[in-house]
Amino acid sequence: MFYLPNIVLVVVLALLGIGIYCILISRNLIKIVVGLQIAVKGAFLALVLAGKLASQIDVGQSIALTVIVADTIVAVVALALAVQIRRKFGTLDVHALMSLRR
Amino acid sequence: MVDLFIGAGILFCAYKAMQENRLLVSALWLALTSALVSWMMYRVGAAEVAVVELSVGAGLVTVLFVFAINIAGDESLTRQSLVPRPLAWFAVVFSMGLLVWMIMPALQSERMRAVLEQTGVLAGLFRSVLWNDRRVDTLMQVVLFFAGALAVLGLIGEPNKSREERE
């Protein structure tokens, strides 16, 4: 019951759940990026675990590495956008972005 | 036993990161989560990627967060969520439940198990749905077609003046 893959699996699911929930309910843009980070951590943990279970840990590692890099880039761009939005709209509230709607 | 503690630690940190209203503190909890995740990856046996996660996830990204929050400034927003919380709960719980149901062959119904064993796919429904025949891709493409069509329709529609004024 308490052996490693099961624990990791539970952690993966919980991280995904917390991350998505955070994205869904946060109004703050930076907070949404935090939620995204949490969810992605769950995702690459799952990749590593899958690699381990298939005894192909190196494949799992390389894909996880790719995900980490992509995720970092996403964080960089998202944060830069958040900063710009704060400058332009004076707030980080998601609601303020409704004016983008046409 | 150590694994159990690491797992509990990760979940606690992630929960605090989500719950915390002050951005800076939230970012620090995220860094802690990241560090613990990298430890867990080390325990699983992925030492190389654990190092990368520790340096990039816990280091670089945290620096970026702190930097961005410093520039943008902290801002205490109302905790009132735009999406009703029960709906968000439902979406999360339902999707995680679906995932569990698909990953664990033991949880699947007898009929499913028989089918899966016949086809030799024992890794679970997850694999057969997501990987075999790429059916998720195909269906998602169909969905994307419709989304694109709706978006283009939105471009054609003429702005409704009364609504603009009401807002």
Next chain:
Amino acid sequence: MTAGILLLTIFLPWAGALFVWLVGNDRPRLQHSLAVGFSVAGGVAGLALLALGSPDEMVVLSIGGAFGNFSFRPDGLGVFLATIATVIGSLAVIFSVDYMRHEAQLGRYYALVLFFIGSMSGLVLTGNLFLMFAFWEMTALCSYALISFYNDDPKAVAGGIKALVMTQLGGIGLLIGAILSYSYLGTVEINVLLDKAELLPSNVLGIMAFGFLIAAAAKSAQFPFQTWLPDAMEAPTPVSALIHAATMVNAGVYLLARFYPAFAGVPGWQEAVMVVGMLSALLAGLMALVATDLKRVLAYSTVSQLGYMVYAVGAGGVFASQFHLFSHAIFKALLFLGAGAVIHSAGTRDMREMGGLGKQMPFVRTVFVIGALALAGIPVLNGFWSKELVLEAGLQGGATWMFGVMLFTAGLTALYTFRCVWMVFWGEPHHPAHLHDAGPAMKTALAPLAFGTLFSWLLAGSFSHLLEKTLPYHDIHAVSLVEILEEVIFAPATWIALGVVALGVLTWVFRDSLRLWQEVFAGIGQTARQSFGFEWLNQAVVRTTIQVAEDLRNLHTGVLNWNVLAIALTLLVVVVILALGA
């Protein structure tokens, strides 16, 4: 070799579009020469491809298992339409050098025209239904953007939107057909569909057949969608000649002809196709009789002639319809470009303000009259032979009363053609100023078309041979030119038709002595001016679409959280569907 030339007909114009656009509007001379260079190169590739027609797939691009291969096949139906698109496209571009000389935003104009030429080649050459749909929509997009080219004119914008909505409506029919083919046969290969059509359940085949009919009717401006084409005349005239007379509107006829073997057995389909063609031909002919805008007259006559082609496909005369399409593309492009030259120098499109232009523009008058005679079906121009073949196919494959209506329409065609020519080039001059004849580039474009109008019927024999050789499913028998000529000359239908045409001409000549009859027909004319109420119908479709779009806009919440929730739930639904279906 063949594969390379085939791809050249698509990618040369596209490359040209890119270059013209990149050059920028500061250098109009370079833009003109680049556009002409690339389109003429495309035309040469198209002509070369004509000699290389074959029923085999020449280009196969593998794109993974789900959708089959992207294949291109230079068979008879496709190759000659690709040639028409590229050759008439290059002539239209040459004509534009004079017509668009001092216009702004040449880059946008030429890029869209060239993009259209490439897409049209792709549409007719591809052997994959989904790819066909993609090209189909690309041509619709170019058509829309070019109709609305003068985008500060609200009429042009409205006409463009109308054309777009109407052709999209038809595109849905095509998409439904493609999806049904995919779900029942597991493939979107056109030839597999033609091969295995009998294996489909009859109701599915029926839905596909009528879906394709709707697609064709919308694209070719057939009944009941016929009103978008006249409104599309706000486009620059070379565009009208290329897209709305010679190529894009033929895509509907092409679609019907391409899938005729699969759908011929569907009960009621052939009759429906023939009725659609007949009604379009008749109603548009009546509307052409009362229109006063030169380009609208030509647009109505295009709808009417396309009706002839659709009628011929319905009657089983695939060769006749394609041959008429070939002739029509040439003489109608000639007429439109001639009209463009007239409009360019007269500065108006209203025929009541023209008159007596023949003496001032002798060259344009000559070529326009050649085109008009072909349209009216006067021997020995190309329109005569192909129209007789269509009528004969209709007599053999369809009801006699429909044949009668088509005969009547032939007379009507002669009548409105002579009215149009008379009002523009003869009669009382209403235009005091001296007008210049067509410019050198215009003449360069008009002369080959006039030549083609006079002599293209000589190609009928080799054309039918090409169709027989490369279309395994259509069951077309090659006939030599002499056989076709004999068949046409010795058929009684020809003489009846010629008599009706002569009657139409005489009606115009003795119009003054027929005042009484004009009074009788005034009521019909009044209704025809209002497009028999279909204008209202089509407006309603457009209005509804825009209203639906407006209502759907509420889905665009603009709130990130809601969007993420929607994405997550959609993914969930998809996965649940798949998991339950596993």
